Amino acid sequence: MATGAQDSQARFGQSVKGLLTEKVNTCGTDVIALTKQVLKGSRSxxxxxxxxxxxxxxEDAILHSEDxxxxxxxxxxxxxxTGPAKSPAEIEWHIRG
Known part of the structure; x- marks a missing residue:
């Protein structure tokens, strides 16, 4: 009977190990997908x-061109x-009045 119980425990252990491995792989895949999504969001x-x-x-260029x-x-x-001005300073003087 001890051998049967040991076989049962061994099968159970292998089953649990297989499920854990599968779960770890799934979590790893999910982490990779999440990382890609975060990087994509960061790029956006x-x-x-x-x-x-x-x-x-x-907008600055438009405002400057309007000015x-x-x-x-x-x-x-x-x-x-007034006719042609002789210098930019003279134009400024006429603008200021």
């Missing part, structure tokens, strides 16, 4: 941040009303 965040920075740069256009219009207004 990085790309989103870069897009936001690019939008800010574009330059406005200044150019003011210069042309002065030139039309």
């Amino acid at each position: 965040s990085e790309l989103l941040g870069q897009a936001a920075r690019n939008m800010v740069l574009q 330059a256009r406005s200044y150019s219009e003011e210069c042309w207004t002065v030139i039309r009303s």
